Amino acid sequence: MIRCAIVGCGHIALKHMEAIRALEGAELVALCDTDPIKLESLHARCGAAVFTSMHDMLRQMPEIDLACICTPSGTHARLAETAARAGKHMVIEKPVSLTPQDGETIREAVRLSGVKAAVVHPNRYRPAIRYLKWALDSGLLGKISHVNATVRWNRSQAYYDQAAWRGTREMDGGVLMNQAIHSLDLLLWLFGPVTKVQAMADTRLRRIETEDVAIATLRFGSGVLGVVEAATTVYEHNLEESISVFGEHGYVIIGGATANWIKQWKCSTMTQGEIDMITQRVELDPYGVPGHQRIIEDLIRAIEEDRNPAVTVDDGIRAVRLVDEIITAAGRQEIHT
Incomplete structure (x- = not known):
């Protein structure tokens, strides 16, 4: 025990x-x-x-x-x-x-x-994400050209005001560290280390010390290009969390308000029956074991x-380092209200 x-x-x-x-x-x-x-x-x-x-x-x-x-x-x-x-x-x-x-x-x-x-x-354990990982490891999508990770969520000012530490650099971080960190972890887990980062970040709507919106372009060591869009400024509710992967033999888009559902799965190296089976299994149990x-x-x-x-401290550090690289690329001095 x-x-x-x-x-x-x-x-x-x-x-x-x-x-x-x-x-x-x-x-x-x-x-x-x-x-x-x-x-x-x-x-x-x-x-x-x-x-x-x-x-x-x-x-x-x-x-x-x-x-x-x-x-x-x-x-x-x-x-x-x-x-x-x-x-x-x-x-x-x-x-x-x-x-x-x-x-x-x-x-x-x-x-x-x-x-x-x-x-x-x-998020690594979500059923749809596990199927995506399997498809990538099996080479079913062929050479990957680019990927996109999006977090379009709402965190109201009341959310940040409920505790003094929320939205601070010392205790909390911004949308990249607090909300999009899971998407960044998935990108690193699925596609490996990032070798180049370009970015913009800002504090547009919330009264916090850190960014409430950020956009970054990435180049992975494998040559794959990536785009990250993250915001807590979306009006009223969480609109979308998604990951999209585009390769020479097809593409997979996993989305919804949280990235739990297969929105698109096209792949020339799989039969339609195989794709339908995966999609149906996810529809029956999109969340899986917590x-x-x-x-x-x-x-x-x-x-x-x-x-x-399975998820080590080193994995956690890699995601934090990517956030740090994005914010550095954006220029901390440019984050303003």
Whole structure:
């Protein structure tokens, strides 16, 4: 039995709690948050022991095996170091950190302690994305010419105003770090490292320190060209999250308000029956097993099998570094209200 603790009891902690509950061989034994209201709210749902200090929790409950770090992004490095020094395995919410340097601090702490650490990039487990990965690995689309990742979402001013840390450079980051980070992770996972970045970013509508809209063009090491469009300024609701891949033998477009549905799949190296089967399977179950559950389950298996988890700290750092490169290419001085 892997005994788990959740550090940070905000909205995302619910997904961790539900994932742990759904897994055989995992038990939620402790909760930690400096906000007693958030702490009590989650405690009412699960009854685990409660703490307002991570140090107190680790000292009083040495039996904890795994810590889910669900706090504001700017605190991840410090808390991960604390967990690593205590010999605790970790699931770290996205982004792994707000800077590549902090990510490397986490990586070194994990290496020195010998613990396992996974980063929450659950979009890799969406059924449609898994089929796309299979098609690319199988070479069914042939040579890829270009790809497009789009996040056209709404985050109102009220969303940013609900907590002082939201929208800040020190604790939260902007649309690239907070919303589009999953799309960037998918691009890196599917197409490999990026060798060139050109970009523009701005703060157009929200009163925040960071960008609320960004557009970037990428060149991957393989030669594939890419376009990224990300915004939290879309009027009223989340309009679209999509990834489109164009190759010499066809194209795949996965979209919807969240990238869970196959919108187009054309491929000359597949029969129409094969394409219809994939599309129908996704339509029947577009979400699949929740990504948080898959990530925590994989980490538990990685502990048992003494292997790296499927989504590593290095993976998390690569996504953060790409955000940093896009913002640098855009020119921080150009981000204004």
